[in-house]
Amino acid sequence: MEQASNEIRIRSVLGRLETIIDNENVNIGHDPDFDLPTSNAHKSRCLYELAMLTRDVRPEEVPPSFSPQLGRVREKLATNAQRASAHLDPVREVVSILKSAV
Numbered sequence: 001m002e003q004a005s006n007e008i009r010i011r012s013v014l015g016r017l018e019t020i021i022d023n024e025n026v027n028i029g030h031d032p033d034f035d036l037p038t039s040n041a042h043k044s045r046c047l048y049e050l051a052m053l054t055r056d057v058r059p060e061e062v063p064p065s066f067s068p069q070l071g072r073v074r075e076k077l078a079t080n081a082q083r084a085s086a087h088l089d090p091v092r093e094v095v096s097i098l099k100s101a102v
Contacts, residue, residue: 017046
């Protein structure tokens, strides 16, 4: 019973994480009012919860039914990393220009 409950909680956190990543991927670079720090905090919280829920689970013990969802999250995180980097590169460039000017 406890294992089933833990699996439900893991699926729930993965679902929230997917939603957060999807929202971030859509809004980065498109919505000037998008609150990236808050989104990152929510994403970090989900990742922390996952780490706590799975800390005693060895990779070979992960049920195969998690594979599709984990694969989607992994792909979305890769896209998210690319978009966040593309968004932050211009910011870094402006900071560099300002440092040089000072």
